[in-house]
Amino acid sequence: MRALALHLGLLAGLLALHFVLPAYHHGNLARVMVLASYGVGYNLLFGYAGLLSLGHALFFAAGMYGAGLMVQHGGLGAAGAFVVGVVVAAGVAAALALLALRTVGVGFMIVTLMFAQAGYLAILHFSEITGGDEGFVLPQAGRMLGSVDLSTPDARYLAALALFSVCLLVSLALVRAPFGRVLVAIRENEERVRMLGYDTQATKWVAMVLSGAISGAAGAGYAILFGYVGASFAEAQYSILPLLWVLLGGAGTVLGPFIGALFMFYLIDLASGVTSAHMLIAGVALVVLTLFAPQGIMGEVRRRLWRGLP
């Protein structure tokens, strides 16, 4: 009950901020919410099931290109394109999971990294369709949800909030359900879970498909709300970012991805206002946090204040 109140409270707070934030931060927060949705997807697999993927950019990009290409070449509106993006990402995750889950540990990291790289190169290779390196700007038709123009700041913020709310609450429900308990148990000791009669391979497969679908939803949302589809979102950097957000915010906590994404976004934002070596400041902050709060921010909250934090 308290847990639900906390998460709904955060969403209510984000809604309230919509009315009071100055334009600059209003825009930033919309972006952070979409990125945090991506982090929520990543966290499901890494934080709960304990599977470290280095290829989630593939799912983010699958959602982004699935939605973007349907607008560009298929003439769909925002709603239809979004659904296609999610389905494509889930499909890509389902296929990759069949292969990648045959490996564990470092093998899993390498297989996911390689397939994401292959996806990135495929986007560059089929440049006539994908726009290659430069990507493409989404036509205005693809940014219309019925008669609502999602490219206006107000609609964009509220759409980002809606996307994040759904991802967050789905994640909360999943990890509190028996399914989530089994994921945590797999993270702790997979062999023991197997010997309790669970098909751990099937469970991990479902987790990876859900993780891919949520990541794809974030990718599709990003394309529609910010109007740009580009190959840079399929690069390795976009596989590392959600890992950093989740580690900073607290792996295996529902709120961790949001806190991590918010923290890192503003860290880089503030640092770049001070110096051109802003990544250096970001790096130092990461090291400090890793030293003093190895469980991440929400992980530390769980350890010190609230052990039952989901």
Next chain:
Amino acid sequence: MTALLQLRGLGRDFAGLRAVDAVDLDLAKGEVRALIGPNGAGKTTLVGMIAGRIAPSRGRVIFEGRDITRLPAHRRMRLGMAYTFQITSVFAGLSVAENVALAARRRVRGAALAEAVAAALGRVGLGDRAGQVAGDLAYGHQRLLEIAMGIAQRPRLLILDEPTQGLAEGEIEGFARLVRDLAGEVTILLIEHNMDVVMALAERITVMEAGRVLAEGTPAEIHANRAVQAAYLGGAGDAAAG
């Protein structure tokens, strides 16, 4: 058919080494069977093949008349087996109750789940520790939690791999009472080094040596068996029991 479990010519090689040769074994419904033998005799490999953790090189495993040789471990557990690990492997980061709930959830959900968890914990005497984090429990209590998880699965065959290892005297007595209490409702296959425990609990004993079954019989028969004495009770037995 009264046999719950039948092994026929079951064997396993590891890189040319014959860990288990060709074991035939019949386990009757409701019996408490001890599996003993010196270290390296192939006991853990044999139960690993029964539980599905290790694929056999030859032979068959038949559970309740059904050939399960090719079934993966989780399917065997669902058919009515439970396996407790030699090395304590509870979920250290989860609560005691959640550990047992994970074991019980394959069978029951909802209100019945809480009952099943409470019943299993009460059975092993951990009822007042349900809310504790499993990793914070004392070693002996973690072993009991393992057994509570086995009970919560409500198996027809419970495989206990060296359950008294590392337990204190008083804890071993408590464990023996628990097994006697369970005998009759569930068939138990017990791998055990502590000969006092084996002699006190087992209805029949199977002795393994070098991957083969050396002898099988009641505790009295095994006690009187010269081959067993020579191979096991004489030399390695003292060391293992001590």
